[in-house]
Amino acid sequence: MIKNRIFENCLNELSRLPGVGRKTAGRLALHVLKMKQEDVKRLAESIVYLKEKTVFCSVCGGISETAVCSVCEDRYRVRSQICVVEEPKDIFIIENTGSYRGLYHVLGGKISPLDGIGPDELRIASLIERLENGEVTEVIMALNPDVEGETTSIYISRLLKRFPEISVTKIASGVPIGSNLEHTDEVTLLKALEGRIRL
Incomplete structure (x- = not known):
């Protein structure tokens, strides 16, 4: 050898x-x-x-060259919508569909007790802070459709019940259960975003 x-x-x-x-x-x-x-x-x-x-945006947790990323600074974005994703790479995937014009929030993972990741290890508290200004009317859960992603979506949707003016939705099926957004084609993801359902 x-x-x-x-x-x-x-x-x-x-x-x-x-x-x-x-x-x-x-x-x-x-x-x-x-x-x-x-x-x-x-x-x-x-x-x-x-x-x-490269740093992580102080507002959404996405990848940025400055303290606040270009998406969060863009005054033409729809500020009444926040799309919640697991990782910064998910922002790029959704942006590639060309259909979503709202803001983002990166959790930095998903609830996974077997891996020792609970709600406190995720950026859930900073999401709540962003919602307290009353500008947001819809939170879109766009987590990977696996057990941990579904658990995290349900957990957050229950937390957000204290904001009755906010509609909590999740991307529709079409993204196979157990799969990863990274491996989903843009057309399927676009349809899933358009057909999102209430949680």
Whole structure:
């Protein structure tokens, strides 16, 4: 068996990324070896720059280059709607449908007792704070349609009963149960957003 500590170290680091197993990490590492030196340098610099210059929006929890993201700052967004998602990447997925013009709120996960994640570990308190100004009339739950996502949606909808003026809805079926928004095509997600139902 051929041993190469440098290659093995790169493979180990790449395989720590979500969704990247050892086989994929191996293919990526081999591809990097075939790249031109300036391309490798540009890739490495862009990763470091991403980490150094990107922050989480202080309002919604999405990815931003500034303290408040471009969505939250956009005065043309529909401020009466907040779409609640699990992770910042879900914002990009919904934005790609081109149909939603409201605001977002990133929870940072979902309730999962087996993983030690309860409501206090999520950004639920900051969601409640955002609703207290009376501007929001609809909260759209757009969590992944698995057991934890459904549990989290139900938990939040019960908390929001103290705001009778706010309609709590969730994206309609069409997104298969147990699946992930990341793997849902834009047309299906668009239909799910349009056909949302009350919780």
